[in-house]
Amino acid sequence: MTPSDLLSIEKFVCDLATNKVGPIIKSKSGTQQTYDLKTGSRKVDIVTVIDKQVEKLIWGELRAEYPDFKFIGEESYMKGVTRITEEPTFIVDPIDGTTNFVHDFPFSCTSIGLTVDKVPVMGVIYNPHLDLLISASKGNGVRINGKDFDYKEKIEGMGPLILNKSVVALQPGSAREGNNFKCKLATFENLLACDGGFIHGFRNLGSSAMTMAYIAMGYLDCYWDGGCYSWDVCAGWCILNETGGRVVGANQSEWDIGVDNRTYLAVRGTKIGSEEDQTKYIEDFWGCVKGKLEYD
Amino acid sequence: MPLSKQELKEIETTLVKLLREEIGPIVKTHTGTNFSSYDDKANEVDLVTVVDKQVEAIIKKELNAKYPNFKFIGEESYVVGETKITADPTFIVDPIDGTTNFIHGYPYSCTSLGLAENGKPVVGAVYNPHLDQLxxxxxxxxxxxxxxxxxxxxxxxxxxxxxxxxxxGAERTEGPDGNFDKKMATYKNLLSDKGGYVHGFRSVGSAAMNMCYVAAGMLDSYWEGGCWAWDVCAGWCILEEAGGRMVGGNKDEWQIPVDRRCYFAIRGGCGEEEQTAYVKSFWSQVEGRLEY
Structure with missing residues (x-):
């Protein structure tokens, strides 16, 4: 697919997100006091009927326009059955930040990505509460609410990318037992401690997609997480790549990972000529990880 | 004679106008542009900027001109051990709450203007110009x-x-008696499937914004130790007016002064008994006592 093909897909998906999906998320946020627990899941892993409705809507619209593309969505995903192939595949989280959505914390959004050869090449994230639309496609840069975003200028104005001067997004997720929970909390503590990473601070928005969008916009320096899925990161990954950012694994030496790796470290871009800062940042960060995050 | 309802409303209107027209635009245009110019306060993670001081000076001048008999306490002019909150009407002001956000350009810095009378918050205005939330x-x-x-x-x-x-928070020294270890242990208790098993936690990096989000029902509660009267005074009034409640961060602290430095804010939208039960179950997850 050429950059102009991708740009036209991006435009179509932006319209879908802002005109059809956004209004539903906005009007239903904080109104769903009854919700289900995901099948076989923990008490804190919740899904509402609106998640399912919105996914159906997105699937229908995308299939009508792009009948040959594959579709993977959070609500229709089947563990062990659904696989990402080389073919053009929409990877969709109808409502990212479902807990935010239930509680009306204004960081639920829709996240629609596209992979070709398993690589994210288009991404659209829309948060209707803040009316923030961020979109990108490979080779075409990033747009915020439809306007080209000058990420180079933004990065020039930021400080150097150094672990102990950075603000890091961290989320505990829904696994609250066992080794991964332990590893996460020990790592959070180590990042904050004055004898550890001694980072400027952490932030937790409760939405992977919004977090990746915020990194691309230059609001955050990085995001470390485990337990999320391809639909949580696919759109944000493409957007971040277009601003010089990079996604690697959450564990030491995981330089090359697939979209469905389930553990991620997303890091912002750096000034031209300071690219090695990014590599060093990743290595320093990995040095603070206590243990290993593992998911099946 | 305490200030009347009408007088309080008039002060509120003054604060809103000051924030929207004068202060907000300054905070908005300077965010994320001062990374290299901050000076260290207590330690490397508590960042104070030149703009912080400028903004406080403007607020102080405007409020002194309009309310010459009111006292003024601001983050930048506060002297530890000396500055006291009296019964007199007192503006309690944080020119830029969320200084780390301000330095990094994370869109959650805000200005927090509160008024206390008889030591209780009676007016509050908090403005986040990045998201245009006042x-x-x-x-x-x-x-x-x-x-x-x-x-x-x-x-x-x-x-x-x-x-x-x-x-x-900014206090990061490890050790069994310090607040950092107690906070981390409490977070673990709250999240764990054997403890509170809460739906989640959120951090926006600004005490005043957290207070307002609890007031608006976007968060269910906010637990904090280490912040100051100016971080919470404005939000506290807004919270109570929206049916929320403020208690201490440690067990059995049902009544606390504005400068307690350790707080627990709970949203409205439910009965007082439900709030009380919530506070008790939350306190049972707190590890040790936070001390400041």
């Missing part, structure tokens, strides 16, 4: 987000099904 209220007059009255929808409040505002 929360305000005064005693007896209700609470607002921009022009819209805050009306927290009636819904149950239980610890397990709640989302809690929690922050890392």
């Amino acid at each position: 929360f305000h209220g005064s005693k007896g007059n209700g609470a607002y987000l921009n022009e819209k009255k805050i009306d927290v929808k009636k819904r149950p409040l239980t610890l397990q099904k709640s989302v809690v505002g929690l922050e890392g």
Whole structure:
């Protein structure tokens, strides 16, 4: 697919997100006091009927326009059955930040990505509460609410990318037992401690997609997480790549990972000529990880 | 004679106008542009900027001109051990709350303007110019987000099904007696499937914004230790006007002064008994006592 093909897909998906999906998320946020627990899941892993409705809507619209593309969505995903192939595949989280959505914390959004050869090449994230639309496609840069975003200028104005001067997004997720929970909390503590990473601070928005969008916009320096899925990161990954950012694994030496790796470290871009800062940042960060995050 | 409802409303209107027209634009244009120019305060993670001081000076001048008999306490002019909150009407002001956000350009810095009378918050206005969210209220007059009255929808409040505002804070020295270890242990208790097992926590990096989000019902509660009167005074008034409640961060601290430095804010939208039960179940997860 050429950059102009991708740009036209991006435009179509932006319209879908802002005109059809956004209004539903906005009007239903904080109104769903009854919700289900995901099948076989923990008490804190919740899904509402609106998640399912919105996914159906997105699937229908995308299939009508792009009948040959594959579709993977959070609500229709089947563990062990659904696989990402080389073919053009929409990877969709109808409502990212479902807990935010239930509680009306204004960081639920829709996240629609596209992979070709398993690589994210288009991404659209829309948060209707803040009316923030961020979109990108490979080779075409990033747009915020439809306007080209000058990420180079933004990065020039930021400080150097150094672990102990950075603000890091961290989320505990829904696994609250066992080794991964332990590893996460020990790592959070180590990042904050004055004898550890001694980072400027952490932030937790409760939405992977919004977090990746915020990194691309230059609001955050990085995001470390485990337990999320391809639909949580696919759109944000493409957007971040277009601003010089990079996604690697959450564990030491995981330089090359697939979209469905389930553990991620997303890091912002750096000034031209300071690219090695990014590599060093990743290595320093990995040095603070206590243990290993593992998911099946 | 305490200030009347009308007088309080008039002060609220003054604060709202000051924030929207003068202060907000300064905070908005300078965010993320001062990375290299901050000086270290207590340690490397507490960042104070030149703009912080400038903004406080403007606020102080404006409020002194309009309310010459009121006292003024601001983050930048506060002297530890000397500055005291008296019964007199006192503006308690944080020129830029969320200084780390301000330095990094993370869109959650804000200005927090509160007024206390007899040591109790009676007016509050908090403005985040990046998201254009202005929360305000005064005693007896209700609470607002921009022009819209805050009306927290009636819904149950239980610890397990709640989302809690929690922050890392600037105090990071490890050790069994320090507050850092107690905070981390409390976070673990709250999250663990054997403890509170809460829906989640959120951190936006600004105490005043957390307070306002609890007031608006976007968060169920906010637990904090280490912040100051100016971080919470404005939000506290807004919270109470929206049916929320403020208690101490440690067990059995049902009544606390504005400068307690350790707080627990709970949303409205439910009965007082439900709030009380929530506070008790939350306190049972707190590890040790936070001390400042």
